[in-house]
Amino acid sequence: MSGHVVPVKTYVFVFLALMVLTGLTTGVAFIDLHAWNTPAALAIAVVKMLLVVLFFMHVKYSPKLTKMVVVAGFFFLSLLVAFTLADELTRNWSPRALDWSTAASVTHSPR
Amino acid sequence: MADMAAHNAHHGQHDAFQHQFEDMEQQRDAGTFGMWVFLAQEIMFFGGIFGAYIVYRVLFHDAFEIGSNLLNVRFGAINTIVLIASSLTMAMAIHSAQAGKKGKTQVMYLLLTVLLGVIFLTLKFSFEWRTDYHEHLIPGFGFVIRNAWGGAGIHVPLFFCFYFFMTGLHALHMIIGIPIILVIAVMAWRNRFDEVYYAPLEMVGLYWHFVDIVWIFLFPLLYLVGGRYLSNGGQ
Amino acid sequence: MSTTVIAEIPGHERPSVERVNYLNVDHSVKSWLLTHDHKRIALLYLISITLMFFVGGFFAVLMRLNLIEPTGLVAPETYNKLFTMHGVIMVFFFLVPSIPATLGNFLVPMMIGARDLAFPRINLLSWYIYILGAAFTLYAVISGGVDTGWTFYTPYSSSFSHTSVIPTAVGVFITGFSSILTGLNFIVTIHKMRAPGLTWFRLPLFIWAMYATSVIFILGTPVIAITLFLLGLERLLHIGIFDPAIGGDPILFQHMFWFYSHPAVYIMILPGMGVMSELITAFSRKRIFGYTFVAFSSLAIAIISFLVWGHHMFVTGQSVYAGLIFSVLSFLVAIPSAIKVFNWTATLYKGSISYEAPMLYALGFIGLFTMGGLTGLFLASLATDVHLNGTYFIVAHFHYIMVGGAVMAYLGGLHFWWPKITGRLYPDAWARFAALVIFVGFNLTFFPQFVLGYLGMPRRYAVYPGEFQVLNVMSSAGASILGVGYLIPLIYFIWSFKYGPLAGPNPWGAKGLEWTTPSPPPTENFEEVPIVTEQAYNYAGTSESAHG
Ligand code: HEM
């Protein structure tokens, strides 16, 4: 695979798209979308990232192997976040003894 | 099959050729692929801190919104534009090598990239961070928890801790990148790169774009998702 | 395969009277310290990790001495430092780099028919980074030591410990990058530099194991780096990242720590598994049973190992729902490990087995690794772990895998490839004797610890109730036997390096490209680029004939 030459026009177009998206994400932040502000911001960021990765970094024209490396990186990162959150978010779901004194009285009372 | 002449033809091709490879093509392939593997490593490096940030943002939602609102969106947005522009100039530097343009054209684009990088860092350090310091927002350096923050106040330093760590680590990557770009620029000045051989240029480009991508996520995560709309009308 | 051009190596018109090899090509110190040759770098690593092994071993000896008496011999504070420095040095400075940085460095290019790794200078850099990291850690040892345990748990490490936590953490942080660079080099080399005809499914299984290990190096190590960075920051500035008193979550540290460190235990065992596949086939003269299964199980282990880290945190206050998921997934990771054990045993079946020293280590590995793995399943069951967590059962479990498995495989591999590395043989009788001593010493040291743990003796304490003394004395006695067992190979290897009889290119009659070159190999490894036309381990020697 020798380097694919991306036309300058594409670069400029991608750059303009990135500018528009930057404006968009900044603007959207000032509008109350209730729970959707964060997802919107992240979605725009992902689109911007894809533009940079695919065009500036030539991944669109790169062999499968390169694509796999990129996907693997983000996949394992998502594992870290997902499993950690699986703990952090469900930690308080289960009932617990309120404090040590009540826990102790529960275990000791049957005697 | 074994063909001495073919090998020598490859061997004699470029003074940048390294003996462990079969030919220039393999060398270039290995270099670029190596850079990508390195970037996968970088994803996890930044990823660890992003992960921790996300956990705390979920846990201490209010405190992180307060913290986020104390940042200056204007600087964040301007810096985003500056950095994306530097990515464009970097892409153009590679493009000019690929298109067989003179070394000087490549150097011009590389220097533009460095210039934009320096602008980014100047804004970051001597405007943003300095203001933060004067407003007592740097944890460990006289951070003051304000009464107005209420019960969530105790966790606001955590936001700033992440803010400085993440932007600091990002800036560090730029500070490492800039001298490398300058070295590459010197090579370009000496007309080392052409449409056949431009692997170092390509590799530093990948690195620089990656740093750009990190910022593309830092900007919304730190500056924007803090319920900006709240501070819009009020205070 | 990207390579289509087959060619001869330039600069190889040397007279063949006195054969030049990578060892005698240049004797100056500079030629070693600035070498780009993967084989020399492997030796640099070999020397450094051996040193670290004996430093770590020294602390272990002191620990076992202390535990002869229930009241202990050293102060508890000292004991805390002993087990910490033992763990840190053994895990990060011996086991993690052990096989990849020595045998891997030496063999990856040779096994795939390449002249060197893809990035020789980065390879050298990785060694210097390792040395720098080791220097920091040894400095921490000298400057008073550390007492947090190799796990650096917060908030003790971040807020309370008065010992050299930061120098140690910096040392571990730095060495991490040497692993990353090694992994990067291997991945690129294995993808891009295989000899013509050497397809993925013709690769020796050692290469698959190295590849899987490298994947963990690349994806796991950066996370421990950043975690230790956060720990250092917290310790210096007390901003509350991990301190519950100011709102932080100390368990988050454990998540991030084990996200690396569970996969890291597979960094330690996967290379050993790779060595095993080479040894078992060579000494039973058979093709491996179920090549694809063994190959893919390495990758499966690398991937699944990232999904189970929470099994170290069952009793920390982690959510029970997360615990449930982690428990189930931990059982999953045992499957690929079991596949390997099954396939090695099946390979032995009806093989013409010979019991040379490397094979003794390999057979030891199978038994000990199986015990370690199965006890891992006890620990992965939520309810059982509540009882066993924090006891000597854990210590026994992981030593069965890390010492009984990884170190056995490392020694087995070293004995197997020593003739290739040095061109010389070692005294076989001594080697078999040492293997036996190690096996006996090992079991005597660690089996009693299963019992101790089951009976409830907690780990990481300098003192213990009198009723545990018999088992502890047994363990200490075993440790001294084990120690002697490790010294014997050290002695005859050093002897053999100078005086051992010449080995010839292939003393075992083994298959694989590395055995087709002279021992020790020339700097460029191969006289000409080999062309591969057959599967790995073609011991049946069927019609498909060998290469040039
Ligand atoms: C068959 C797969 C395995 C399973 C299911 C397993 C399971 C476990 C579990 C559940 C624990 C935590 C026990 C506790 O702290 O209460 C543990 C601890 C440990 N395991 Fe394993 N394990 C396996 C393989 C390995 C391997 C291959 C290694 C090393 C090469 C290893 C090294 C360790 C270490 C070092 C610890 C203790 C860490 C510490 O707290 O200091 N394990 N294992």
Ligand SMILES: [Cu+2]
């Ligand atoms: Cu584990």
